[in-house]
Amino acid sequence: MTGAPAPSVSGVIPTTGRARRADRPRALAAAGLPTGEVAVVDDRPPERVAVVDDRRQPTGPPPPEAAGEPRPRPSRHGRVAAVLFDRDGTLVEDVPYNGDPTRVHPLPGARQALDLLRAAGLPTGVVSNQSGIGRGLLTDTDVRRVNDRANALLGGLDIWVYCPHPPEAGCGCRKPRPGLVVEAARRLSVAPSDCVVIGDIAADVQAARAAGARGVLVPNAATLPAEVEAAPTTAPDLLTAVRRILAEARGGHP
């Protein structure tokens, strides 16, 4: 599923402008990291797995199609059963390797977009590369505290999944690989092909594609023109992206 390594995209993440992720080569011992494999744990993550933080109550809301509206007919675009978001630069301001919850600031429209999705009964999730953990710049606890703060400010998403590995690890979860998207979908009990992934760089939409999901690029000042050009779908801002998805989920047109 993960296919060959994607050298053409390995340079994408570190070249996204101001808040670049500073992928400095680092002699990280990749010892034991399972190439191409995504292992998952629930709450107490070992260090070498994609980490899932399931925020849903045991009796969560039913799938959106049970919410009273007729289920949209599957189209060649597929129906929409969940919306997954990149975190940094998409939902919150991109503060590289941020471990400080007080520096979490939602981007304009993020809260409203999520309010709309919640009101529509569409599950939401976050799929986030957090290589700062693997680089030794952040702890898993740091990331969780930042996620907690973001989750509170954004009104609560259903699932948070993040990759703690450095790029050199060759894991299956770091975007543009599909692992995070696949795992988030699994946790939400939806098919990856029924998910839309919204992000601000090419790796986000490439991860979506690799998982069989749809990607929507919402460019920001740090997004490269080439990334915008290559994206299958773009939207000018987060709220517009979500409104279009909701219109489609309701069987209408954007």
Ligand SMILES: [Mg+2]
């Ligand atoms: Mg981002």
Ligand SMILES: [Zn+2]
């Ligand atoms: Zn990973």
